[in-house]
Amino acid sequence: MENFSIAEMFMNADAVVKGVMIVLILASLASWVVIVEKAILLQRASRQIWLFKRVAQDLKDEVRPEDFPGFSALIAQVGLRESRDHAGDETRADYRERLERAMRVVYSGRLDRLENRTAVLATVGSTSPFIGLFGTVWGIMHSFIGIAASGETTLSVVAPGIAEALSATAMGLVAAIPAVVAFNKINSTTKKTTKEALTAIGLVGNALARIRFSGLDRRPDRA
Numbered sequence: 001m002e003n004f005s006i007a008e009m010f011m012n013a014d015a016v017v018k019g020v021m022i023v024l025i026l027a028s029l030a031s032w033v034v035i036v037e038k039a040i041l042l043q044r045a046s047r048q049i050w051l052f053k054r055v056a057q058d059l060k061d062e063v064r065p066e067d068f069p070g071f072s073a074l075i076a077q078v079g080l081r082e083s084r085d086h087a088g089d090e091t092r093a094d095y096r097e098r099l100e101r102a103m104r105v106v107y108s109g110r111l112d113r114l115e116n117r118t119a120v121l122a123t124v125g126s127t128s129p130f131i132g133l134f135g136t137v138w139g140i141m142h143s144f145i146g147i148a149a150s151g152e153t154t155l156s157v158v159a160p161g162i163a164e165a166l167s168a169t170a171m172g173l174v175a176a177i178p179a180v181v182a183f184n185k186i187n188s189t190t191k192k193t194t195k196e197a198l199t200a201i202g203l204v205g206n207a208l209a210r211i212r213f214s215g216l217d218r219r220p221d222r223a
Contacts, residue, residue: 014142020135020168024128028175031124034117035182041114042189048072049196056203063207071110076204079103083208092213100205107197111190118186125180132172139165 052072065077082102083095090098143162 014139014164017135017139017142017164017168020131020138021171024132024135024168024171024175027124027128027131028171028178031121031175031179031182034120035178038114038118038182038186042186042193044070045110045114046189046193046196049193049200053196053200053203056200056207059203059207061211063204063211072200075103075106075201078106079201079204079208083212092209095212096205096209099208100201103201103204104198107194107201111194114190114193115186118183121179121183121186125176125183128172128176128179129169130172132169132175135168135172136165139168 048070049072051069052075055068055072063076063080065073065080068076079099079102082099140162143165
């Protein structure tokens with residue numbers, strides 16, 4: 001009985017179908033590299049942002065960057081440095097907005113890193129089914145040409161070519177489904193993390209404004 005394993009179908013496939021399969025395999029590998037990388041980065045970032053918010057909620061009369069975890073320490077440091085600048089007769093709201101804007105810029109740079117290469121997932125998820133479908137259509141067309149040339153229409157003649165062609169669609173779905181699921185999950189997690197980060201930045205900005213405008217700031221330039 002003829003072997004219908006995936007390896008055999010790949011080896012016996014038409015050159016175009018074989019090329020489609022190779023492209024889909026490479027696309028799937030690329031998407032999994034991005035998925036694993038983003039899973040690690042987002043887990044770490046989510047944890048640090050959660051701790052960032054927790055520390056920010058407990059701020060009283062002093063903001064010390066060393067109290068903040070990971071990259072949130074840089075955010076707090078930028079806010080503290082910005083708080084030392086004088087910008088004329090600022091209101092408390094203007095002062096706070098200036099500090100928070102500087103801290104948001106720092107977080108935006110981190111967010112770019114988290115979102116970097118997610119376009120790979122979107123591309124794989126949206127194009128892989130169509131690439132696989134192209135391979136299927138081409139393979140079926142090639143099989144029909146072979147059937148017409150041989151003049152035989154028995155199942156043993158038709159089945160291998162059709163199976164090889166349909167395997168391209170299956171591989172397209174195998175590449176696309178994880179990429180789409182991961183892309184949506186990454187977007188959802190990133191939005192949630194950003195919301196938490198902006199809340200924490202607002203808490204830090206409020207604490208710095210409270211210190212500045214309530215007379216708790218004991219720095220030399222405020223004496």
